Amino acid sequence: MRPASEAEVCDMVQAAGPLVIRGGGTRGIGRAVGQVLETSGLAGISLYEPGALTLVAQAGTPLAETEAILAGERQRLAFEVPDLRPLLGRGGVSTIGGVVAANASGPRRVQVGACRDALLGVRFVDGRGEVIKNGGRVMKNVTGYDLVKLLAGSHGALGVITEVSFKVQAMPEVETTLVGDLEEMAGLVALRAALRSPFDVSGAAYAEGRAMIRLEGLAGSVGYRRQALAAVLGGDWDVMEGAASADLWRRVRDVAAFADMAGAVWKLSVKPSDAAEIVASLAALEVQAIYDWGGGLVWLLVPQDDAGAVRVAVAAKGGHATLVRGLAGMTAAVFPPEPAGVAALTAGLRAQFDPRGILNAGIMG
Amino acid sequence: MEMPLPDAAILSRKAEIVARLLGVLPTDAVIHDPAETRAYECDALTAYRCAPLAAVLPRSTDEVAAVLRICHEMRVPVVPRGSGTSLAGGALPTADCVILGVARMNAVLETDYDNRFIRVQSGRTNLSVTGAVEADGFFYAPDPSSQLACAIAGNIAMNSGGAHCLKYGVTTNNLLGVTLVQMDGTIVTVGGPWLDAGGIDLLGVICGSEGQLGVVTEATLRILPKPEGARPVLVGFNSNEVAGTCVSDIIKAGILPVAIEFMDRPCIRATEAFAHAGYPDCEALLIIEVEGSPAEIDEQLARIKAIALTHDPVEFREAADEDQARRIWLGRKSAFGAMGQINDYMCLDGTIPVSSLPYVLRRIGEMGAECGLDVGNVFHAGDGNMHPLILFDANKPGDLERCEAFGADILKLCVEVGGCLTGEHGVGIEKRDLMSVQFAPADLEAQFRVKDVFDPAWLLNPAKVFPLEATASRRAG
Structure with missing residues (x-):
């Protein structure tokens, strides 16, 4: 099913049995079953005010189109949306609604927050087939409960998102990355030291044997911070500028290093200083790791199934693990298990928003 | 009410x-x-x-x-x-x-600079969270003007903002986890010292739920390294419209000040009479603050100055030293007190799209004249969060009611131009009955259903946020 309007979404949801909600099918995870309802028919930018840093788009609007329109005004989505198609072995056109449903957020998360932090408003059709709007198009809004956050990252389980509004960001004048060839432990220590400094780091990752720390902003300011930061960190740092820097971060953002490697891929959300230890505890499984968010996000490549071991290792330190790319025949839960209290609240919310249990049933717990 | x-x-x-x-x-x-x-x-x-x-x-x-x-x-x-x-x-x-x-629950439970968070009991005051980490070069970013007194629990309930949220976001953007006690006594921990709470974003809906979903007893908060310095400039204009355009041009140019504050003429005059900050007598005044090292501040302010000068300001005042910087902020920080010297006042909190600023200010002036009440405007211009201050006399029969009616009209205007009833203060009882102006019945019903999940008997702070008649059947249950 491919509705062409919000009203059609309502009709289809009211009439439907189990549905798999999909934007472009480029990043969805989980094992929902049912008839596919695709939002790509709901397309178009409804409002863009560069001077107010706000953009409103229909959920099916291609991400690329959204980014191109913003780039025309030298603006962008601040949260740096990952393109996981190569990693997940998928094609298709990523939609802005799908980005929101997955709360897809890249390396700049450490500085500006996630997709959910830039999301100002949503319209969605709940499992009863009713249109609900929440939030709006202004940057500060505490009017009523924040269902905007609830919908961001809900993976289609609470409703079919039909329209989203964002706070956008001006593109920086320059970007620079400090690159250091360091052992893993030393590299991660450097990332945390950089994030503790006042130099407004916009990316802190360790991948493929290199620590990378990004600075963005006005030319003079970035030049100053680059020197000041290198002095604080000590040691030798190469400097990558402009397009070369952007390429580095695109690789981190898209988990490019694992795209052509066999194995399950996990996304771990942990306390940054625990990251290396968690990975080390899984050394016997011959795992490989890419660290982003200063270590707070670990992309873990695990050659065999070993789902239980991964979850146990994360639980031992605190945090959670999501299976982003499984192996053939793997049956482990994709989403992390939830403590009883949280699980009860989540189940309660799903029952309220989707009493018939037809929206992406079977995902998220 | x-x-x-x-x-x-x-x-x-x-x-x-x-x-x-x-x-x-x-x-x-x-x-x-x-x-x-x-x-x-x-x-x-x-x-x-x-x-x-x-x-x-x-x-x-x-x-x-x-x-x-x-x-x-x-x-x-x-x-x-x-x-x-x-x-x-x-x-x-x-x-x-x-x-x-x-x-009484005001302890610091854990500080972790390596992972940049602090865990506190929720009764701790906002400013004392920063107080616990500032000697080590950190701060907690949300800074509501009541920060000396207000508690983190209240900040989370109202999703509080502050003057510096243009750059750092509001409470929800700085909250990593909570311990929440539900009305039936169930204790739930949501999130923790990692960036994503995982699963459906319960933390996101708990923050800003005005104490209706549970009682937050502990919070894990993101702390940030303190910038090297900050400096304001003051720019005066003879037209609200031009001041609004100037704000928009600065934002479009990719400069991100930590604060852009706006005062209109009634407010400027009131604060001058009260605080003698030496502000120019003009239609609109902007205070723009930027952060960084001295050289970074110079670079940003040079850009801002170049943009401002294209709009022919009455005055562009830079701060050569700490004392001059303090004087630039003095009037703004005295604004509420100054209005309070003149009369009782009611402070509103609607947010509007920045592009509607000139229209909304003009309409507020006209509406004030019609109902015979004076109003001054002071607000966070970068994010469109207005704070109209309506003057009234609490001892004069009928004045409070007139003021409330005027306030309601201003908030309806905010919604009409694409904004909202409250940007950072919350709905409480004050804007409860205006909720149906902003939300359709289905939009409200969806919010009621969230409360049904967390507090099925509707016992927590029940007579707030939503129009009474809309929740009557649930509260009776």
Whole structure:
């Protein structure tokens, strides 16, 4: 099913049995079953005010189109949306609604927050087939409960998102990355030291044997911070500028290093200083790791199934693990298990928003 | 403002309720003498007062859970209270409620600079969170103007902002995790010292739920390294429209000041008479603050100056030293006090798209003239969060009602141009009955359903946020 309007979404949801909600099918995870309802028919930018840093788009609007329109005004989505198609072995056109449903957020998360932090408003059709709007198009809004956050990252389980509004960001004048060839432990220590400094780091990752720390902003300011930061960190740092820097971060953002490697891929959300230890505890499984968010996000490549071991290792330190790319025949839960209290609240919310249990049933717990 | 009639059955069981509470709390933590419960009769929205049945001041999450279990079992409404600084009546009691104050829970539980978070009990004041980490070069970013007094619990309930949220975001963007006690006493931990809480974003909906979903007893907050320095400039214009365009041009140019504050002529005149900050007598005044090292500040201010000068300002004033910087902020920081010298005032909090600024200011002026009330505007221009201050005389019969009606019209105007009723103060009782202006019945119903999940009996802060008639059947349940 491919509705062409919000009203059609309502009709289809009211009439439907189990549905798999999909934007472009480029990043969805989980094992929902049912008839596919695709939002790509709901397309178009409804409002863009560069001077107010706000953009409103229909959920099916291609991400690329959204980014191109913003780039025309030298603006962008601040949260740096990952393109996981190569990693997940998928094609298709990523939609802005799908980005929101997955709360897809890249390396700049450490500085500006996630997709959910830039999301100002949503319209969605709940499992009863009713249109609900929440939030709006202004940057500060505490009017009523924040269902905007609830919908961001809900993976289609609470409703079919039909329209989203964002706070956008001006593109920086320059970007620079400090690159250091360091052992893993030393590299991660450097990332945390950089994030503790006042130099407004916009990316802190360790991948493929290199620590990378990004600075963005006005030319003079970035030049100053680059020197000041290198002095604080000590040691030798190469400097990558402009397009070369952007390429580095695109690789981190898209988990490019694992795209052509066999194995399950996990996304771990942990306390940054625990990251290396968690990975080390899984050394016997011959795992490989890419660290982003200063270590707070670990992309873990695990050659065999070993789902239980991964979850146990994360639980031992605190945090959670999501299976982003499984192996053939793997049956482990994709989403992390939830403590009883949280699980009860989540189940309660799903029952309220989707009493018939037809929206992406079977995902998220 | 109408509040539900107290439940006579609950009032008649006061002795029994107090006895049960004394069974789980020390004597000094249960306040039930009418002479003492009066201390909790209002928050910072002082026009409305009502002493509660009792007030409790627990010291731990377990004590909070014990209190809530009792009140849940006895069907007694509970109104959570941080420091009582709500401007929206968020902590206003009803005569049949128990006030649950978290003020005694103010400890720092953990600071972790390597992972940049602090975990505190929720009664800790906003400023003392920064106080606990600033010697080590860190700060907690949300800075509501009541930050000396307001509690983190209240900040989370209202999703508080502040002058610097243009760059750093509001509470929800700086909150990593909470310990929440539900009305039935269930203790839930959501999130933690990692960036994504995982699963459906419960943390996101708990923040800003005005104490209606649970009582937050502990919070994990993101702390940030302090910038090297900050410096403001002052720019005066002879037209609101031009000042608004200047703000928009600065934002479009990719400069991100930490604050852009706006004052209009009535407000400038009032603060000059009160604080003598030496502001120019002009139609609109901007205070723009940027952060960084001295050289970075110079670079940003040079850009801002170049943009401002294309708009022919009456004045562009830079701060050569700390004292001059302080004087630039002096009038802005005295604005509320200055308006209070003239008369009683009501402070509104609607947000509008920045592009609607000139139209909205003009309409507010016209509407004020029509109803014969003076209004000054001071607000966070970068994010469109307005703070119109309507002057009235509380001793003059009918003036408060006239002021409230005018305020409601201003908020309707905010919604009409694409904005919202409240940007950072919350709905409370103050804007409760205007919610249907912004939301369709289905939009409100979806929010009610969230409360149904967390607090099915609707006992937590029940008469707030939503129009009373819309929630009557649920509250009766």
